[in-house]
Amino acid sequence: MKTLLTGNEAVALGAYEAGVLVATGYPGTPATEIIEKISIYPDVYTEWSVNEKTALELASGVSLSGRRALVAMKHVGLNVASDPLMSLAYTGVNGGLVIAVSDDPGMWSSQNEQDSRLYGRIAHIPVLEPSDSEEAYVFVREAFAMSERFDLPVLLRLTRAISHTSTVADVNGKRKEYSKKYTVNTEKNVLLPPFTSERRLSLQRRMEGVRQYIPSSGLNRIENNPPLPPFSKGGKGGLSKNIGDDIGIITSGIAYQYVKEVMPEASVLKLGIVYPFNPQEIKEFARSVKELFVVEELGPFIEDSIRALGIKVRNGLLPEIGEMDQFILGKALMGNYTLTGEICKDNHATLCPGCPYLGVFYLLSKKSIFVGGDIGCYTLAVHTFPDVIDSTLCMGSGISQATGYSLSSGEKAVAVIGDSTFFHSGIPAVLNALYNKANILIIILDNHVIAMTGGQPHIGTGKGLMGYKKKQTIDDCLKGLGVDSVRRVDAYNLKQINHAVREGLSVKGVSAVIVDGECILKKKSDTQFYIDVEKCSFCGSCLLVGCKAIVRSDNSYIITEDCKGCGLCVQLCEKKTIKRQYKNNLCR
């Protein structure tokens, strides 16, 4: 049956059909929908894990027991899960284990752009890369088969343009259950010297098996191969004048689609398995063409590997950064592409009107103090209050960065971190701060949801993908860890926040303030505010809170339809000219 699926939906469906028993992950654009989509099938156990490392470790336990497991995350999530990944290559699997990772070239919604194909090389695991949704659907099933056949975890690498594009896929929707027996095998599964020695050697043999399998896998294919004998004399003579006979392109993933747009006549070796390589396959293709190019998004991963085989590749034309498209490729191949500096397009999002984080950032923006930021919506505050956050690195980093800054400067420093990020990887940082007697104030922005990725639940909410779960409050968590000074304040009460922050800063040691306000996108409000234009002195105080619902109109300020009725601006208005109104009530 032909249907339209996004790449993420295709991975979910393919994994379902492959008989996956467990699917785990942590939300992250552009990978989030993989787990969300697979959670609709009742015969798959799905969970949002606390972080990517635990997600992969849990899945590996499922694999060990003899069932198939899928793990999904964004590229930076794979860094968090990289520790178990490296060792899982050594132990291998029992039931198939596939890790679907989606990269974000162009950083549409990420702190960096990185190339997850490289994990194939450092972990010694196969990496499969689909070019559209149908391939994603087919490849995920093939990945499970390969995982079991070669006793290895398999990486399924997607990129934003694959994950978030709907393309036509021919699917059957039938699930085939899969299960194997578990037998104790200490020498295989306990990575302890001297067992590790045999596992290392075995890993080499298993990867060699994959290398040999590649040509028969059907995942790599040659298109428009010119009718040339494999050993033509240095590429001279006998060549057709058609440029397709002269030029060979090795490509994979979404880049394949751009090649077909720009150079439809060229011979193409399309790699579905982007790691490892079968040297014979590459050499034969290289011999069949006069000039060889590699077209790939991000860095020269395939290109370097081919060059290492002693094959001549023309290089230096493609950009190594940013998301590619057919326009960039066309220019690059003609030698006239220059990077203009606009890698991230249209990404100047700000905090929503009525966001529970507006108040605390307004107050922090008035203080000159180091603020270590973290990953989440709240980082958008810097588009509203420039300089309010001093740094943002990765999940859970802000607390330790504040600790480090404070240690060096001798001043109290602040860390801001969201609720889910706190659970994800903030907890070890809090422990480290306590253990090493840091002098910091941790401000936890608790909006009761993983907001940035579209509102997923986490342990602090007590909800999960499959109904109710255990709920753990941040307050209890902090107290349990050993933070003595913990205060919870209302995100919409400026006085309360101000007081708590001042108190928190006066504490010597580790103190914490939890700013409590439900994500405004989840909240329904029946009130809005308006400015009484007659009494307004246009002092501009209300603008200070940074709410996008308050705008200037000629010589006055107005509150637009976007107002969520949070009342933050009211607390700043000196003339008390901001009034409440009920929605659908036209009497002003």
Next chain:
Amino acid sequence: MFNSVKKRQSRDNIKIIFAGRGGQGVLTVSSICAHAFLYTGYDVKKSDIKGIARRGGKVISSLIAGEKVYSPKINPEMADIAVILSQDIELALSEDTVLVLPTVEEIERYHKSLNIFCLGKLSALLDIPIRHWEQAIKERFEDGVSGINLTAFYDGRKSAKAQMSII
């Protein structure tokens, strides 16, 4: 040598951009349209702006359909048709792009089904049999709502056809 590189963004393929603000149902109509193309037997690719961008309020979806579609990407200036539900959206379209825009009266009249009304307008410009439109719309909505939406769709289709006959 690369002067002979052809810029072939599959010229025969039809390229449509849908734009509007969050909550207007931009993605709903682009999805219905993509399915209508699929049922007619075309290859289709559709991409939506997602993630961080949704907080900006602007929603854009691009659709390419034809015999065979490779790249899912288009520049606004390549769009054959642009369906724009909100007047404050600016797109760098070319002069040749056919615009599907609701009038002020239509915005007031259709309000919540404005997106489907505009889809009806769009349908008058495309070579897709009516049964495939109906199938795509019915699949998208629950029974109770699909009737209202079909009415809006036909109103849009009629209004576009009436306009075209004037031209």
